[in-house]
Amino acid sequence: METAAIIPAFNEAESLPNVISEIKGLFPDHLIIVVDDGSTDGTADIAKEFGCVCLSMPFNLGIGGALRLGFRYCMDRGIDCAYQFDADGQHDPTQISSLLSELEHSDMAVGSRFATDCSYEVGQSRKAAMNFLRFLVRIYTGQRFTDTSSGFRAFRKPVIKLFAKEYPVEYMDSVEALLIASKNGFKISEIPVKMRERSAGQPSNRNFRLIYYFLRLLIVLLASTHKKKKD
Amino acid sequence: MSSSTHILIAVLALGALFLIVRLVRLKALKAKYSILWLTVGTALAVISAVPQILDWTAEKLDIWYQPTLFLLLAIGFLLLLAMHFSYELSRMENRIRILVEEISLLKEKLEKDD
Numbered sequence: 001m002e003t004a005a006i007i008p009a010f011n012e013a014e015s016l017p018n019v020i021s022e023i024k025g026l027f028p029d030h031l032i033i034v035v036d037d038g039s040t041d042g043t044a045d046i047a048k049e050f051g052c053v054c055l056s057m058p059f060n061l062g063i064g065g066a067l068r069l070g071f072r073y074c075m076d077r078g079i080d081c082a083y084q085f086d087a088d089g090q091h092d093p094t095q096i097s098s099l100l101s102e103l104e105h106s107d108m109a110v111g112s113r114f115a116t117d118c119s120y121e122v123g124q125s126r127k128a129a130m131n132f133l134r135f136l137v138r139i140y141t142g143q144r145f146t147d148t149s150s151g152f153r154a155f156r157k158p159v160i161k162l163f164a165k166e167y168p169v170e171y172m173d174s175v176e177a178l179l180i181a182s183k184n185g186f187k188i189s190e191i192p193v194k195m196r197e198r199s200a201g202q203p204s205n206r207n208f209r210l211i212y213y214f215l216r217l218l219i220v221l222l223a224s225t226h227k228k229k230k231d
Numbered sequence: 232m233s234s235s236t237h238i239l240i241a242v243l244a245l246g247a248l249f250l251i252v253r254l255v256r257l258k259a260l261k262a263k264y265s266i267l268w269l270t271v272g273t274a275l276a277v278i279s280a281v282p283q284i285l286d287w288t289a290e291k292l293d294i295w296y297q298p299t300l301f302l303l304l305a306i307g308f309l310l311l312l313a314m315h316f317s318y319e320l321s322r323m324e325n326r327i328r329i330l331v332e333e334i335s336l337l338k339e340k341l342e343k344d345d
Contacts, residue, residue, distance in 0.1 A: 035335075048342075055335045061328065069332045076336070169328060 001080045003030050003100065006070035008063050009087035010037040013046055020050045022093045023085070033073055034087070035066040043087075063151075064173030068163065071155075075164040083154035091152045095193040099154045107186040108159050110145065110178075111152035111193035129210055133175050133217075140221060141182040145190055149174045152193060159186055168220075172213050176220060237282060244275035271308070 005023055009016055020032060034047035038060035047054035055069055067084060074082045083099060085091050095111060102109035133148045151174055155163065162184055168176035181188055251268045254260035260268075278285055278301070289297040 053339065054342075055339050057331055057335050059331070061331060065328060065331070069335055072332055073336060073339075 002078070003027070003081040003083075004074050004077075004079045005030050005032045005096075006035065006067060006074070006082055006084045007032065007052075007087050008035045008037055008066035008070065008084070009039060009043045009047070010060060010063070010066070011039045011041045011043060012087035013039070013041040013043045015089040016043060016046050016087050017050065019085070019087055019089055019093075020047070020052060023096070024050070026093050027096065031077075031079065033070050035070045037061060037063070037066040062169065062171060062173075064167060064169040064171070067173065068167035068169060071160050071164040071167055074160050079160065080157050081154065082160055084151060086151050090195055092194050092196055095152070096154075098191060099152065099193065102189055102191050103154055103156050105187075106189040107156045108181050108188045109154045110147065110150050110188065110190045111195075112145070112147035112150055112190045113193065113195050114146040125210070129214070132214070133172075136217070136221065137175060137178055140179055141188075143182065143188065145178065145188075147190070148178060152195070162186075170213075170216060171209075172217055175217060179221070237279060240275065241279035244272055244279050247275060248272040267312075 005027075007016075007019065016034070020034075023030060023032060032050075032052040034043070034052045034054050036044040036047065036054060036056040038057050044054050044056045053073070055073060057066065057069065070084070071082070081100060081103060083096060085093075085096075091111075099109050099111050130147075130149065134145060137148045138144050149172070153174075159181060162181065163177065166180055167173065168180065170176075178188065248269070251260070251265055251272055255262065255265040285301060286297050289295075289300040292300065294300050
């Protein structure tokens with residue numbers, strides 16, 4: 001069974017070497033795919049230097065676009081299992097195996113920062129935003145997720161195929177991806193994971209843009225008419 | 232409508248028609264868009280030549296001030312056009328995204344073969 005790590009990276013040359021070598025050290029048989037999202041700091045060179053598959057996009061498409069490309073590559077190559085991993089060192093590679101073993105009884109596994117108390121600090125407005133998203137996703141999918149925006153996820157082949165074509169490409173892709181997977185009848189499960197502080201790079205959330213993204217997400221929700229209830 | 236407005240509209244309509252034909256000949260405007268604008272130009276020309284059409288329609292629709300009808304039609308048309316462009320933009324964005332994906336995949340393949 002071939003397993004791949006999809007690492008979307010936008011100007012992460014600083015933290016990427018560490019992330020790659022950690023994964024390589026723990027899982028030497030995993031195929032590491034770095035999707036360079038139009039970086040200007042030599043992120044692609046680092047990925048190639050480390051012998052990873054490097055998909056370079058000619059300009060920045062955002063994390064959703066980068067992930068979709070990663071899924072597409074996995075699909076073309078017939079990868080059985082893939083997981084997405086942040087390039088900023090936020091995710092802990094020792095948690096990968098528990099995420100992957102979760103795939104034995106579900107199609108998609110989400111690593112949650114909040115499923116147990118793992119002391120991950122978030123700001124006030126982010127907290128409110130996350131609560132709201134949790135509520136929306138719960139209404140829509142009929143399933144309770146504690147961490148809807150987690151970027152630490154693993155997927156089985158059928159989900160990879162779906163996401164290669166339909167992965168949402170706008171900001172808040174992670175929430176929309178949950179909805180799409182659920183709508184297509186895939187079994188999603190959530191497990192608690194430990195996460196670290198970002199080792200480099202800027203957090204991608206900007207408060208003043210949040211309202212716009214919420215509105216967009218609401219429209220996406222309203223537009224998907226065939227709501228699927230969980231059995 | 233006064234005769235001076237009449238002349239103004241006639242000049243504008245002729246100018247628009249001239250510009251559209253020129254742009255199409257220069258291949259700066261796609262034929263599918265030129266049809267749209269030629270229709271608009273022709274409509275303007277007809278209205279300026281026979282303003283009674285506008286007066287008559289306005290009267291039938293109980294519109295007292297005839298230019299209102301003209302403005303209403305113009306705004307309605309522009310709104311539809313803007314919507315159409317949004318639609319085209321969304322489609323283009325999607326296509327560009329798919330092209331970017333293809334390019335990146337091909338580039339990776341090329342570099343691997345070297």
